[in-house]
Each structure stands twice: as structure tokens, then as C-alpha cells.
Amino acid sequence: MLTIDETHDPALLSWVESANDHADFPIQNLPLGVVSHLGGPGRGAIAIGEMVLDLAALAASGLLEGDAQAAAEAGCGESLNALLALGHLPRRALRRAVSALLAAGSAHRDAIEGLLIPMAQTRPQLPARIGDYSDFYVGIHHAQGVGALFRPDQPLLPNYKHIPIGYHGRASTVRTSDTPLVRPHGQIRDAATGAVRYEPTARLDFELELGLWIARGNPLGSPIPLARAHDHMAGLTLLNDWSARDIQAWEYQPLGPFQSKSFLTTVSPWIVTCEALAPFRLAQPARPQGDPRLLPYLFDEADQAHGALGLELRATLASAAMRRAGTAPLELCRTQARAMYWTLGQMVAHHTANGCALESGDLLGTGTISGAEAGTRGSLLEITRGGADPLALPGGETRTFLEDGDEVALHGRFVAPGRRAIGFGACRGIVMPPALV
Numbered sequence: 001m002l003t004i005d006e007t008h009d010p011a012l013l014s015w016v017e018s019a020n021d022h023a024d025f026p027i028q029n030l031p032l033g034v035v036s037h038l039g040g041p042g043r044g045a046i047a048i049g050e051m052v053l054d055l056a057a058l059a060a061s062g063l064l065e066g067d068a069q070a071a072a073e074a075g076c077g078e079s080l081n082a083l084l085a086l087g088h089l090p091r092r093a094l095r096r097a098v099s100a101l102l103a104a105g106s107a108h109r110d111a112i113e114g115l116l117i118p119m120a121q122t123r124p125q126l127p128a129r130i131g132d133y134s135d136f137y138v139g140i141h142h143a144q145g146v147g148a149l150f151r152p153d154q155p156l157l158p159n160y161k162h163i164p165i166g167y168h169g170r171a172s173t174v175r176t177s178d179t180p181l182v183r184p185h186g187q188i189r190d191a192a193t194g195a196v197r198y199e200p201t202a203r204l205d206f207e208l209e210l211g212l213w214i215a216r217g218n219p220l221g222s223p224i225p226l227a228r229a230h231d232h233m234a235g236l237t238l239l240n241d242w243s244a245r246d247i248q249a250w251e252y253q254p255l256g257p258f259q260s261k262s263f264l265t266t267v268s269p270w271i272v273t274c275e276a277l278a279p280f281r282l283a284q285p286a287r288p289q290g291d292p293r294l295l296p297y298l299f300d301e302a303d304q305a306h307g308a309l310g311l312e313l314r315a316t317l318a319s320a321a322m323r324r325a326g327t328a329p330l331e332l333c334r335t336q337a338r339a340m341y342w343t344l345g346q347m348v349a350h351h352t353a354n355g356c357a358l359e360s361g362d363l364l365g366t367g368t369i370s371g372a373e374a375g376t377r378g379s380l381l382e383i384t385r386g387g388a389d390p391l392a393l394p395g396g397e398t399r400t401f402l403e404d405g406d407e408v409a410l411h412g413r414f415v416a417p418g419r420r421a422i423g424f425g426a427c428r429g430i431v432m433p434p435a436l437v
């Protein structure tokens with residue numbers, strides 16, 4: 001998982017000129033995705049600057065061989081599940097071959113140029129058929145902040161530092177960026193009167209998370225050891241776990257979130273591969289003194305040495321009035337992926353520790369990634385302290401939770417000293433009025 005090679009060279013430039021100053025997709029990134037071109041069926045692709053490289057056309061070009069050719073062929077269809085299932089060696093071979101073909105000075109520029117499509121002519125789709133989606137709770141400052149709102153005397157429950165806490169989410173309602181969010185209805189209990197009604201949520205929230213795409217699965221009954229977890233990880237995406245706090249507060253006991261989360265989950269459409277993020281690996285922050293010892297299945301020296309990420313995360317909000325006035329979006333938070341108490345590898349190891357089978361294309365959310373200080377909190381529940389401290393927007397509006405017309409966007413940037421930064425692309429959504437019921 002740590003192999004840094006010529007594809008990561010920060011001096012590497014592409015003959016695709018839009019890549020060279022691109023915030024997200026320089027030649028050092030080469031994320032995998034599926035796009036529809038001019039309304040056609042989805043096709044596997046690699047993003048490079050403002051262009052996408054069609055994997056089916058690449059596979060037919062005769063320019064690849066061996067593992068790289070096998071990977072491109074597996075990525076030809078309307079989802080990348082077959083490509084993800086090949087694991088990291090063919091994925092890496094494809095990356096190295098594509099990097100060489102797109103690099104400035106490539107002898108094959110003329111052949112490849114005809115296989116590129118302007119990204120503006122495409123619509124991103126989900127990169128994989130998601131069989132299952134689970135959401136963890138590894139952002140310890142989020143767990144503490146939210147816990148303190150409900151249980152001031154015991155913000156963190158006793159299991160938090162023993163178990164990577166998670167629940168099974170709804171795979172069928174994961175969508176890519178720019179899918180409108182229709183304000184959901186649900187059962188809501190009026191705290192003052194105790195009356196229970198079915199009505200649109202009044203406490204609609206976002207959650208700033210990462211999504212981990214599963215590469216190879218595991219057979220039922222065969223846990224994935226932490227030391228092998230990287231073989232089963234394909235890459236990352238931004239993930240907004242939209243949440244209805246009033247529905248959640250009424251329904252969550254005793255079995256956890258259900259309708260408060262299942263109405264929509266938005267992801268950025270490109271998979272930033274584990275190969276691309278190799279230069280951005282960091283040591284997992286030391287567990288504070290007094291924290292319980294990790295059980296052996298959750299401890300691995302390499303995972304502790306390289307399991308965290310140099311990744312800056314932000315969320316922004318632009319109301320309809322702000323967009324009409326041309327006002328820049330307001331930064332809601334700026335945080336670091338290092339605030340994860342558990343690593344991605346520990347999430348995979350724990351998910352399968354009981355023999356649960358993961359499959360290629362499964363999606364694991366990290367949970368909200370908040371920092372400890374003001375300005376670093378990844379949900380309005382924390383930012384406004386449950387609605388008690390309204391947020392001032394430019395232009396005089398205020399917010400406790402999201403209003404119709406609000407647009408929330410998540411942003412992520414992998415950074416490391418001496419390395420070319422890379423990003424995810426868009427993860428946005430606008431809140432629409434509730435459906436008539």
C-alpha cells in the first residue's frame with residue numbers, strides 16, 4: 001500500500017494541459033469512475049484534468065499489455081466492480097501504464113488523444129454497484145461532541161474505544177454529486193407536547209465523511225486480518241451522510257438510525273485509489289494514555305505506522321439568496337482526516353471479524369470527521385450545538401439546520417510535503433422542498 005513510484009513524481013506533467021494546474025485531477029491522481037457520455041450508457045473512465053479517458057477505448061487500443069490490459073478490460077462496463085475485484089496489483093499496473101501514456105513527451109499522444117472525452121460532455125455515475133453500505137463512527141471528536149449534547153455526564157459510551165462502532169446503511173439511496181435532496185418526511189415527536197406527527201424534517205443536517213470502496217471481497221466466514229486489509233481497499237471518496245436529526249432523535253432507540261439517514265447519501269463520483277494516496281499516508285496518532293489496549297485483531301504495526309492520511313477536509317454552504325447575490329459559499333468547517341480514532345484498515349478488519357463477507361463495490365463510511373475546536377466540526381448539530389447557537393450567513397440570514405435551497409458542498413485535498421496535492425472532485429447537493437404527501 002505504500003509503494004511510491006514514478007507516477008507520484010511531483011514534477012510529472014501531462015500533455016493534457018488542463019491537468020497540470022488542476023486542483024483535483026493532475027496526472028498524479030488518475031482516479032477511477034464511470035461516466036455517461038452525451039446521455040449514453042455508463043462506461044468506465046479515468047479522470048485527467050478536464051478530460052476523461054475511456055477505458056473501453058483504451059482496452060481496444062492495443063497500447064496496454066498484461067495486468068494493465070486485464071484491468072482496463074475489467075473496467076469497460078457500466079460499473080467498476082470487476083476491476084475493483086482484481087485487487088491492487090492490476091490496478092497499479094493500469095495506473096503506471098496510463099501515467100506513462102498521459103505524461104508529457106509520451107510517444108503515444110496521438111493515439112490517446114482520440115480516446116479522451118471532455119468531462120463537460122459527461123455525467124458522472126456511481127463508480128460501482130453498491131451491494132452494501134455501512135457507516136462507522138470513527139471521528140472521536142464528533143462522537144464526543146454529539147454525545148455531550150445528549151449525555152453531558154458520559155459523552156463517549158464505554159464501548160467506543162474498544163470497538164469501531166458502525167451500523168448498516170442503505171445502499172440503494174447512495175447517489176453521486178448534484179443529486180437533489182428532497183426534504184424527507186418522517187415521524188417526529190414534539191419535545192414540548194409529546195405529540196407525534198408525520199411531517200417534513202425541521203432539523204436537516206449534513207455529515208462530512210469519507211467513503212471507502214471495497215476492492216476484493218472475502219468469503220463468508222473468513223475474516224480479513226488487519227495486516228491484509230489494504231488488499232481489500234480500492235480507494236476513497238467524499239461522503240455526505242445527510243441526516244434528519246428530529247427523526248433520528250425519536251427513532252434511534254433501541255436499534256439505531258433508520259429513516260433519519262436512508263433518504264439519501266451523496267458521494268463524490270471518482271475513486272481516488274489507494275495507489276494515488278500512497279504519498280499521503282501518515283502514522284496513526286498515538287492513542288491517549290489510559291485508552292484501552294487494542295485487541296490483537298485490531299492491532300498491526302504497519303497499520304499504526306501508515307494507517308492515517310494527510311487529508312484536509314472542508315464543508316461549505318451557499319443559500320439560494322447567497323447564490324442569487326453571487327456571494328461566495330460560507331466555510332462551515334475545516335478539519336483533518338487525522339481526527340479518525342480508528343483507521344480504514346481497522347474498519348475493514350472489524351467489519352469482517354465475525355466472518356461477515358464484504359463484496360467488491362461495497363461502501364464503508366467513516367462517520368463524521370470533526371476536530372476538537374470551533375470551526376472544525378463536520379455537522380450542523382455540532383456547529384450550532386443542537387440548534388442553540390444559530391450560524392450567521394453573509395447577507396443577514398441565519399441557520400440552525402438546513403433550509404430549502406441551501407447547497408452543501410464537501411471538499412478534500414490530500415497534502416504532503418514535497419508532493420503534488422490531489423483531490424476528489426465535487427460532492428454537492430441542494431435541498432429541495434418536501435414532496436406533497
Ligand code: CA
Nearest residue numbers: 207241367368
Ligand atoms: Ca454518519
